[in-house]
Each structure stands twice: as C-alpha cells, then as structure tokens.
Amino acid sequence: MSQLQPHGPGFHDPGLVARRAELVQELRRFLPPDGILEQEEEVGPYECDGLSAYRQLPLLVLLPRTVEEVQRILRLCHERDIPVVARGAGTGLSGGALPLPDGVVLSLARFNRILDIDPANRTARVQPGVRNLAISEAAAAHGLYYAPDPSSQIACTIGGNVAENSGGVHCLKYGLTVHNVLAIKLLLVHGELVEIGGEAPDSPGYDLLALLIGSEGMLGVVVEVTVRLLPIPERAQVVLAGFDDVEKAGAAVGEVIAAGIIPAGLEMMDGPAIKAAEDFVHAGYPTDAAAILLCEVDGTNQEVSEHIARVRDLLIAAGATEVRTAKDQAERLRFWQGRKAAFPAVGRISPDYYCMDGTIPRRHLPEVLRRTAELSREYGLPVANVFHAGDGNLHPLILYDANRPGELERTEELGGKILELCVEVGGTITGEHGVGIEKIRQMCVQFSPAELQQLNLVKQAFDPKGLLNPGKGVPTPRRCSEYRQLPDRERGTG
C-alpha cells in the first residue's frame, strides 16, 4: 500500500460514526433509502478509482436521481462543512475520485439519460453519468459521433471526461473534451444552478467553460453536458510502420506533420510494449522492432487514399524497416486492438503496472526515452512505453510487484522522476489523466509558489470553504515547501 494511504481516522472512528448517523438522518428527509449507502460493505466499492494503489473509505456514498436532490445534498454539506467528492464511473487514473474519511462520495451514476440529440445543430444534451461511447452510439443514426475517445470510453462517463478534460487517440486532429463540449449545467458548492457556455458560440463574459473543464471536481458539480457532434468520416485507414530505432520513429512523426498531414491518430509503442501487446492479441506487430508507429488518416475517400500514399512514402524515407497498410477493416481494427490492449497486455507480463502520463515537446523524445531507460535500470524496474506520438503525450508503464515490500514506493519514486524529467524538457506532469492525488507533489515542480497561489485563488473564487474534492489537483503552498525540503530520494510520486 502506498505511503500516501490517507492518514485520516478509520471507518469506525467514534466521531465519524456519530457524524455519519446524524447526516444520514438529515439526508433521509429527501433521499430514498437506496440513495444512501452507509454500511462498510456498501461503500467498499467506492474506496478507490482506477488508481487502486490509493484507497480510503468515505463517510457515506450518495446516489441521487434528480438535480434537486444533488442541490439539497450540496446545501446540507455546505452548511455542515462536509467535503464532497463527485464521481462518475470511477475509471480515472490519478485518484481524483479518492474519497475522504469525513466526506461524502456523490455518485452521478444514476444521471444516465441522453436528453436530446439535435441533428440540425449537431449537438447532444446528456446527463453526466452517460457513458462516453453511448453518445456516439446514439448519434450514429444521424451519421454523427462524439470525437474524444479515451481508452476507457466503454465505461467512463461524460461527467468524468469534463472533470478531467479527457483526450484519446484522436485528439491531435479532433481536440480534447474542452474542444468538444459546448455547455454545462453546473451546481455551485452551495447548490445554486448555473448554465455555462451555450450552443451559441462565444458566450459573454469569461470563458468559464474552459476553466471548468479539467477542474477535477474542485469548482462545482456538473449535472448536464451539451456536446458538439461531428460527421462520421467517410473512411479511415491505418498504416503500421516498424523501426529498428526509437529515435528514427520519433523523427518520422515530425516528418508526417511537417508535410501538412494531421493524422487522426498517431501512436507509437516501444519494444517491450510491442512484445506484450503482440503476445496478448496477435495484432501482427513486428516483435523484433525497436518501435512501431500506427498512423491513421481519415476524411473523404479520395483524401484518405492521397494521404495514405504520402504517409507511406514519408515513413519509408524516414527509415522504417517495414510499412504495412491495413488491407481491410478487419486488419485495421486488429492493428488498433494491439495498441488499445497495450495496458492490459503489460498487465499480463507483470503482477502490477503503474501508468504515467507526462507530455513532452516531441523533439525531446529520444532524450526522455534514454533517460527513462537509465532510471529504469537504476531502480531495477522495467518500463514499457506507449506514446500518443502526435501530441507528445507519453505513457511509460512501470512494471512492478506490489507484494514485494517497498516496491510500490520505489515505483512511485521512479514515476515521480519521470514526470520531473518531462517538466525539465518543457513538458507537463499530466497530459490527460489529471493531477488528482497522484501528482499533487509534482505540481510543486511544474509551478512556482506564486502560480500555485493563483490557482488556489481560482479555487476560492468558486469554493471559499474548500469543500469540493479537497486535497486534489492543486497543492497548498505549505505542502509544496515541505516537499521541496525533502531529500531527493524521497521525492517520489504522490
């Protein structure tokens, strides 16, 4: 278990038991019995999100069905200074939905209705608990889809996507959540409903929509989301290229982009990731390659043909040892399956793995991979790299065994070093997974004390009492000065 196992009181602490009983009594006035989970075995499933190294039982889990119920919950918690952690599907990878021992988890899972699809304006209005993929499935009848496609899109919810500003394989061309959400209905910390953004472009006043997207549940609770839908491209085609050198693969990415082609997806995997994926799904990857690139282009039929031919030429010129165009839809999906299964594939070859999420200016890729390999040797922990190469978002997967004493701690330390390396070359500690609880210390590396203070002032503008998802996203200045004073070896992740 992590050294950062929250050090609050346990579930049966007498003070918390009394507080729970008192709060339940109040909540029962407006929530039906199935809307309140209070037993230890009931709240157990909510003790963590996708980052399962961090666990904490909440005071209570609440499952409201209506906006009014959420408003009353917020009002009550605000009056009584009870922290609120909003939660969608719990697929997040940074511990953003980690409960607090004295706080409630506000699950929005029951807000799962698609309210309206407007084909003329190409928008969908949905509740926050609707799954990402369900939007595209519902829009397909109109030839439309919702572009951001995080790997967890079968399970993750749009509300969670808004909280994290989720990306996906296609975001170099189609953008992140912030580029594809038009409006939200938001409950402020004291329960007041505000509408932010709109279907009409450029809402008056400040761009609160952009500020809210990616705010990790710390500024308000989203109760409705209006997204932009795009026409489904006529055709998509993928090219697989093998390289005997990671550096050449990285340079090839730059050549494609410099040639004026914006691929719909441009992914890279290194040797260990290729082997793990190939053993798992038999995607047809060259297992002797040092790196592969998957380059997908989409658009009109003619455009795709034209671009595929140019991409092939560019990749060969950049030194690819082999270039294969998927011969049919089945092969295209197989190529992608290997990439999409990369995380579980690595999970098969190691008892545990820890996924990092830094972004770097792509020209520094060779240096970052070389220094990551050095760190990997130093810590004695293997690292496989999966890379959204088009936009510089690197996912090093650290292989470890949590059952070996001290190994998780060393993994977190190695992870922290990799993130600091990303900052050093001009990148960021998180491209799409969020800061959550996991990277809160590295925030002190990326931002100066004055910058963190400014971010805290933004938080206070929305939530002066600090009740919405406290302890996540933005560290307090005190926490950072403590961190900066730690000896180098102890400055691990989290």
Place this chain on the structure above:
Amino acid sequence: MSQDQTTELLERLRVAAAAHTPIQIQGSGSKAFLGRAPAGEPFSVGGHCGILNYQPKELVVTARSGTTLEEIEGTLAKEGQMLAFEPPYFGPGATLGASIACGLSGPARPYAGSARDFVLGVRVLTGKAETLRFGGEVMKNVAGYDVPRLMTGAFGTLGVLLEVSLKVMPVPAAEETLVQERSTAEAIVLMNQWAGRPLPLTATCHDGDRLYLRLSGAETSVRQAASVIGGEPLSDHGTFWRSKLREQGHGFFHRDKALWRISLPAATPRLDLPGNWLMEWGGAQRWLRTDLDASAIRKAAGAAGGHATLFRGGDRSGQVFHSLSPALLQLHRNLKQAFDPLGLFNPGRIYPEL
C-alpha cells in the same frame, strides 16, 4: 523585431498599483473600438514583441504579446502553416496579445475552432505585479486550471498577456469557394445539412441573396465535394473571406447604423428583427445593422438561445455585451478579485462591475 520589456512593464505596473491607477492595456489600438469604452491610463505592450519559439513539426508557436499578427502569419506561411482560427486584424499593426485578449475568430471558427481552442499557454502579469506562467507548449496539458483559456476573450481584465503559445495548423493543399443564389431560410438549412456530412467545409456566409461556401483540404477531396455541393466558383476567394468578411471590408459593414453581432445555435431560423443581415459560421454568427432598440435585439437573441453584442457604433458607455445572471456575475467578480484585486486592468471594458 524582438524586444523583451518584461522588466519595464513590471515596473510600470508596480507604479500603477502603488497609486491605485487603473490602466488600459494597448497594443496597436486596432481593437480599441470593441467592448465598452476604454478607461484608465494608457499601458502599451506593443513594444514587447518577438517570436520566441516556433516548432513547425510540433505545431506550436510562442511569441511575445506585442508581436504583430502579420509577422506571426508571415513566419508560419514560410513553413506552409497558419493560424487556423483566422484571427481578424481590424488594423495593420494588430498584435497577438490583443487578438487573444479579445478572443476573436474568423470565418473558419465553426469548422476549425476558435481562438481559445488554439491557445496552449500564456505568461501573464497579474494585478499583484507577478509574472506567472500557465499551460505550456504542448497539445495536452491538464496540470492546474485552464488559466490560458480563461484569459482568452477576457479583454485584458484579468491580466496583461506577456507571451502566448498557440497550436498552428498546415495550410490546406487546395481551396475553393462556391456561390449559390439562396434565400436566408434555404441557406440556414443547407449550411447545417452540409456541415453534418463528411465534407471539407471550412467557411460559410450568406449576404442576404447569395450563399458562399469554402472547401479546403486535399486536392481530390475539394474537387469531389465541389461536385456534390455545386455552385459557381468564386475567383478571388481569398479576398472575399479575408478582406471582405474577416476584416469587414464588405459594403454591408459600411453603413452608419449600429452593428450588432448576434450569436445563435447555428440552425436557428431567421430572427424577425428589422435591419440588414449578414450570416457567417453556418448561421451561428449573424450581423445586424439596425437602429432598433438594444433591449429588443437582446430579447430576441436570448429567446433563441443566443446572445447579442454591440460590435460597432451605438452607445459604448452602456451595456455592450449580453448581461450575466446574478450568480454568473458573482463568479466573474470573484475571479476578477482573484487576479486583479486592486481593479487595475481595463476597468469596465466588458461589464461596469469588472
């Protein structure tokens, strides 16, 4: 041209802060006509200029806020790249800082994205005379709140932009504009139908009689889409989109009545307001020249799910932007307080309360 004036700007701001003197932030003055009437001591950032980093293979450019759009676009053009949100200049010396502060986007906006969509990072001078950096030069970055996009379109009321990093895009290989005779009602329907199909549509306009459609992309796909859509090709189409529409050189914009910008869900049927109309952005941006009372315009726009801005002319001491709900206005005040506690920056430029 390249010149780092951070130290001087910081010093001038400290002096202003000590005396509680409000300032009006200026670049070239090309956008001084926007928003409510400027107030405060002039505070020029035009001399703080120069491109700091341009990485064509990574689709990113960073420049100081006083850099002219002309210099940036010229530099990008040499590498076959561009600012895909097509920022309007409204004057020869238009600067990057003012373009981002005003959050203006050109004809491609509904298809390529808006100014804020392309902002990756900023360095700003806050009301406490601190220089802070948020975001960065990478496409994906979710560390901290999205301050760079909050600054975009804030009309300088939250801070002085010192540097801006933008995502850039390749110039399309081919481009063509088609013109069709269409009524307003037909145009609204067609623009939105075509936008819902996988066609390389990148700009649309209806001037009351004619519908203009721009297609951009690979040569073959532009040709193919042109045959699907049909219409007369427009020969000097660059001039049309850039000079006439983006820069408002079109005769429509040169009448003496107040110019209103009405922002609507794109497929909204025509609004029943008297005056001259010109539509862009698939129907999402509609310009209205009229003497009509502001409240009637705002009411009609609001009822249709949109909002109205007094863009040129009219009374700039009153309300220019659509009003905010009390709860939203309170959030705006709180944010203003968070970035500019002394109320120094561009007071009243968007709302009297900010």
